[in-house]
Each structure stands twice: as structure tokens, then as C-alpha cells.
Amino acid sequence: METAVVIARIAQFIGAAILFGTPLFFLYALPKAGVGSAMTLPWPRPVLGACALAVIVAAIVYLCSQTAMMADDPAAAFDRETLLGVLNDSAMGHAVVARLAAALAALVACLVLKPGRILWAILAALGAAVMASFAWTGHGAVDEGLHGLIHTPADVLHLLAAGVWLGALTAFAILLCAPGRASLESQAVLHRALEGFSGIGSAVVAVILVTGLINSWFLVGLAGIARMGASTYGVLLLVKIALFAAMIGLAGLNRFFHTPALARGLDAGDAVSALKTLRVSIILETLFGLAVVLLVAILGMLAPVAAQ
Template identity: 45%
Template sequence: MIESLVVLARLVQYAGTAMLFGAPLFYLYGLPADGPGAARTSAGTKGLVVVAGLLTAIGCGLALLAQTAMMTGALADALDPQALVMVATGTQFGVSVITRATASLAALAVAATLRPSTNLWRASAGLGAVALASFAWSGHGADGEGAAGLFKLSADILHLLAAGVWLGALAALLLLVLGVRQAEAAAVRALHGALEGFSGVGSVVVATLVLTGLINSWFLVGPDHLLAAATTAWGAVLLAKLCVFALMLSLAALNRFVLTPRLQRALASLDPASALAALRRSLLVESAAGLSVLILVSWLGTLAPPASL
């Protein structure tokens, strides 16, 4: 029961922080600032920031309860104020969670005071980056010491931010494509421009994820455990994550090289219905795969990596 709560808390936090960072960042580089079809100024985009902030704050609360229950050995003791304060202020994990909670509450305050605009997206993305990077101090990434530990921590932070760019943009794109109607030519053009805007960024994101993933795996598996890693629960979950990641790569390539050009041709013929339907299906499957990756990563964080065995 306690372990399930830990996984749930991680999942909610990962989803919230990824959207809090990646979605407003996407609005900055992927959408037009003004003009017809400028989805950046819509209430839906601001709503995504609010949902992300709420998810992160709720996940932080669950994380503190779960960690307190793990340390005390009983779920009922998780509500003990003294134990909660001890975990929140006396552990590295607690400080990390409090940092995320503070950033998420600040993002909610910013969203409550600013209209959908560049200022809101910049502030939200900055706070989201802080919240997302703070995970590096609550997991295996902060275990090392010296220059090697700093290198490992830096790779972990870059991995987290790159994942946030992809997943946050995916959430924003899904919101856009589900809200676009066939007759709204300006909105369809804005969607096509958003897809084009993400295509270049996506290549950098994938390269960063692969490189930092290899670095993190080297530290977590260790050269002496490479062959035995697949026989551990940690290795099996990692393999499942890599398979789903490969599916996401395939879908992203389909979107970039097939469906986005198809949408452009459909715009020229003024009949984008089938192209929009195909794009919706692809983004829905990619989003489901992204959620699956987050579930597996949340589970992975509760298992001991081979290097620690």
C-alpha cells in the first residue's frame, strides 16, 4: 500500500512538473504571439498551466505523506505533524519536495494574476524548470560525490528537463489538435506552425535524452553489473521503458515526416479533415505512451539499481 502511494505521488509530480515546464515553453517557441489562430492567448493554454500547478502541488503532498509512512513504517503515522515536519525539513528528499511545492504554488499565483501572455509563459516555464530539476535531489542522481557526482547530477537534470520539453509540448499539442475544428482555417494553420516549431526542438530533445540516459545508466548499472542488469527487477522495468520510448520515437517521426506535411497539403486543398483525424490519433497514442513512460519511471524510482546491489 505504501509503495503504491509512493509510485502514485511520483507519477502525479512527474506529470505536473513536465507540463508546468514544457507546455509554457512550447507556447513561447511554437505558437504565434498574435494574429489569427494565435492559440497562445486562449483560456485553454492558461488552464493547462493551472492544471499542471495543481497536479504538482497535490503530488508533493502525497509524496511527503508516503515518505513519512515509509520512514515510520505505518501509513497511519504519515499524518503525524511532527513526523511530517521532520521529513520535510530534515531530509534531502523533503527539501526537494518543498522546493517543488513552492514552485508549483508560485506558478498558480502567477497564473491567477497574469493573463495568457509571454510574461505568463516565461514565469511558468522558469518555475517549472526549478520544480522539474529538483527531482535530481530526491532520487539516485544525487548519490555521487566529487566531480563524478556533479557530472552525474548534471546529466540527471538535463535528462529531466529534456523529458519535460517533450512531454509538455505533447500535452500542449494534444490540447491544440483536440480543439481545432475543420472549418477554422486560421487555427489549423496555427497548429501546423506549432508542429513545425517543435520539429527542430524535438531533434535536440531526443539527442539529449539518449546521451544523458546512457550516462545515467552507466552510473546506475555500473560496468560490473551490465550482464546481470537484465535479470533484476530494475533492469526489466528499464527495458520496458526503453521499448515504450522507442514507440514514442516512431510516432514522433511519423508526425514530423508524414502527418505534418500531409496537414500542409490538406491546407492547400482546403480539406484538412482526414489529416487532422490522423494527427489526433497519433498524438493520442503518443500521449498514452508518454504516460506509460512516466508510470514506469515512477516505479523505477522505488527499485534498487544494479550498482547499489
């Protein structure tokens, strides 16, 4: 059951991040209409619809598996009364209900609305609701009083900033690997999108750093720093920090070296080499991001250093 919970958490995180961050990326980084706009791309609506469906399925699996763990009885995962009790009487149940409602609304929107800025705005809002719901069942939700008033909002901002980053990485990765990427028009749109994300990316990194420090204050504390290597939570948190640092390094290379190289290639009429380098960097950054999501899913199941 623990494995099922972790897998379900990973699927929910990834689906929610793309559902939130990718349509948001369409709004601030791609043209409103014409060549290169998200409306002209074939993949956004199917991908976002699939992410909404993945969140729904994974949330149900998470609810059933977590209920079985709470009851210490595998049969509880399929017991209607037990499941309803968890949904009605626990913070986890309330979070799952909100998550399911937002994801279902997103799926319906993908099915009935045409691609465009209205759809992207609706999906980004619903995706943000799904992302924020994870804070209800995170470590920050346990704190009360002033600690809770600081820790929970920091958790929400941390999750939303991560969603902006991962959603943009997903869009970049698909744009760099999609058919037609070799045309000069597509390359020019990609360059404009990279420049459009540069300022957003800096703000995202700043938010993640600040909220990460706040969360670490509550989950590790000054006294717990020396004990980081003595617990599974501490070791995994250190690995997560290392991966995040690697992502920042790759993002810096993309912004200050690969994006200008793409601009020079476009000016010269040959950006093939710059695109190959950029593609490798973006895919690697995306893989590191997915590894961070895996660690987040596992860390959420463990007692933090400060509680040990």
C-alpha cells in the same frame, strides 16, 4: 504507502512536465499574438493552474507517504514533528519544500496574471524548478564526488528534456482535439507549430539519449548489462527504452510524413484526412509518454542494477 508514493510521483511528474513544457511550447511554437496565439485559446491558464495545484497536492501526499515509509509507521504521515524533521533534515524534504514553493508561485501566477508571454515565461521557469527538484531525490543524488558532479546534472537535463517533449505533446493533443480544430486557420497554426517544434524535438531527443546513456552508466554499468533481465529494475528499464524508441518512431513519422501531409492538405483546401492521421499518432505518442512516466515513478523506488 508504496502505492501512494508511486501515484504521487506520477502526478507530480505529469503536472510538472506540463507546467514546464507547455508554456515553453507557447513561447517558441505559437504566434506571439493574433489568431492561433496561446492568448486566444481558452484552455491554457485553467490547465496550467490545475497542473500547479496537482503538483501541490501530490507533493504533500508524497511527503506524508514517504515519511511513513521512512519511519515504518503509518501514523508518522500525520505526525507534525516527524514531518517537520523530514522537511528540515533530509534532501527529500528540501526538494519537497522547493517543489511546493515553485508550484504555489505558479498557481498564484495563473490566478493573477493575464494570459501572455510574461505568464508563459514565469510558468516555464517555475515548472523547470519543479522538474529539476526531482533530481535531488533521484538515484543521482546518492553519488558523491566526481560521480555526483556528472550524474546529478545529467539527471536534471534528462528531466528537463522530457518535460519539453511531454509538454509539447500535451499542447498538440489538446489542439488536435479542441473545438474549432477543423477551421483552416486553426489547421495552419497547428502546421506552423509542428514545424516550430521539429528542430526543438530533435535537440530534445539528442539530450535524452546522451543523458540517458550517462545515467545508465551509473545505474547499470557494463557489468550489469548481462543482468538486466534478472531484476525488476532491469526489465522495467528495458520496457522504458522500448517505449522511448516507439516515441522516437512516432515523432519521426509526424515530422517527415504527417506534417508534410498536413501541408499538402492545407494547400488543397482539405486537410481532414491528414488531421485524423496526425491526431492518432500524437495521442499514441502521448500515451507512450505517460507510460514512460509511470515506469520512471516505479523505477525511482527500486534499487538499480548496479546496486544489486
